[in-house]
Amino acid sequence: MHDALLGQALVEEATKKSGLIWVRGTTGPARALWHAWHDGAAYVVGDGPGEQPLPGLADASTAEVTVRSKDKGGRLVAWTAAVTELAPGSEAWEAAVAELKGKRLNAPDGEHMTERWARECRVLRLEPRESTTEHPDGSLAAVPLPTPATTRHPIPAALPRLLFRRHRRAS
Known part of the structure; x- marks a missing residue:
């Protein structure tokens, strides 16, 4: 019982303090997600x-959540979550959105953000079920996800010389 309470406390504190959690649903790789901790869940x-x-x-009933250390970036705790979707406009949805709104950075429609969330997005509750602080064997490193982001052109050949020349002048 004592270990279970310590595990719950570690999950809550680590998740509250971490800006991102790594979440893996039923399919696909784990993804870094921003979140808000409220009422015993992320x-x-x-x-x-x-x-x-x-x-x-969104269609999963459970998910695996990994929480990293905010200062070192290493894995602190992993936990299994029960996933439930909140109905827009419900009391639980309103409370969760009030917390999430404060964490959302650079929203394109700041004051109308919650209305857009109600119309077009899903709000999910990830409630902890079991946790572990044991470190697994291996690195858990994954292949980066595909992205359309690329470097368009190589740097100009003269750029290193220009930068080096500026550095010599400043000396």
Whole structure:
């Protein structure tokens, strides 16, 4: 019983302090998601235009959550979550959105954000079920997800000389 209470406390404190959690639903790789901790669970919003994708999570009943250390970036705790979707406009949805709204950075429609979330996004509650602080064998490193982001052109050949020349003049 004592270990279970310590595990719950570690999950709550680590998740509250971490800006991102790594979540893996029933399909696909784990993804870094921003979240808000409220009422004993982590809440995420996504699957809408301009919001974080939630592939394999929105239709899942459980998910694996990994919480990293805010200062060192290493894995602190992993926990299994029960996933439930909140109905827009419900009391639980309003409370969760109030917390999420304060964490959302650079929203394109700041004052109308919650209305857009109600229309176009999903708000999910990730409630901890079991946790572990044991470190697994291996690195858990994954292949980076495909992205359309690329470097368009190589740097100009003269750029290193220009930068070096500036550095010599400043000396």
